[in-house]
Amino acid sequence: MSALHLRQWPGQADRPALALHCMMGNASYWGPIAKALSDKVAIRAPDLPGHGQSPDWPGTPDFHTYTTRAVAPLIDRPMDLIGHSLGATVALRIAVAAPEAVRSLTLIEPVLFAAAPDPANDAVMRELSDLVAAGESEEAARRFLSIWGGIDWEAQTPAGRERLIRQMALVVAGNDTLMQDSANILRAGGLEAIDAPVMILMGAQSPPVIGNIADALAARLPDIGRARLPEAAHMLPITHPRQVAELIGMNLDRA
Structure with missing residues (x-):
């Protein structure tokens, strides 16, 4: 590691x-x-x-x-x-x-x-996972950050947006622990x-x-x-x- x-x-x-x-x-x-x-x-x-x-x-x-x-x-x-x-x-x-x-x-x-x-929150998290699985990570990042990030997407640099889009895979990868307490x-x-x-x-x-x-x-x-x-x-x-x-x-x- x-x-x-x-x-x-x-x-x-x-x-x-x-x-x-x-x-x-x-x-x-x-x-x-x-x-x-x-x-x-x-x-x-x-x-x-x-x-x-x-x-x-x-x-x-x-x-x-x-x-x-x-x-x-x-x-x-x-x-x-x-x-x-x-x-x-x-x-x-x-x-x-x-x-x-x-x-x-x-x-x-x-x-x-x-x-x-929370059914409403769970539905949002599932929707984000579905967007990432469908190759729509940019839209997933926009939606995720509109709830949790408190940042202006349009104000981000291209490199910053690319990083945030890439990190949506980590958001999805953490769902089993956060939503189902797999740990x-x-x-x-x-x-x-x-x-x-x-x-x-x-x-x-x-x-x-x-x-x-x-x-x-x-x-x-x-x-x-x-x-x-x-x-x-x-x-x-x-x-x-x-x-x-x-x-x-x-x-x-x-x-």
């Missing part, structure tokens, strides 16, 4: 934290948050497989499993884990598998759809075994399924805090880094 490209920022070297980005993002967007939290932690953040400067996903095992296995070696002591969207589901999967490795856990807009099945993240006793402080952050303007997921996870986590940013949507680490950093900091202090 090829090593992931790792970005890191100055901070408290005796308290390392690991931040995992969203689908179609890269680790660079953690920079402002890492700077704001440098008095508390030293944040490192990998570009996930097929993103940024990291190697592509080779096709097997499934994308979520491959990503989790690539990230796990970066955790060499009890660590503060921070994840956004896809990254939040990877962080949660690690926390369920190895609760002792987690000092605190911050989940920003976790997209573990299996925690709160068994939600197994009996799994969430309940996480004794580290957990915080779930979300934007009030995000798709309704996010609130339902947050409710379902929070009901099972022993030590949980929640926050909702009124003006924010799914990409709040990018659009509202100061507020997100403050809220992460509160969870760090709880640990």
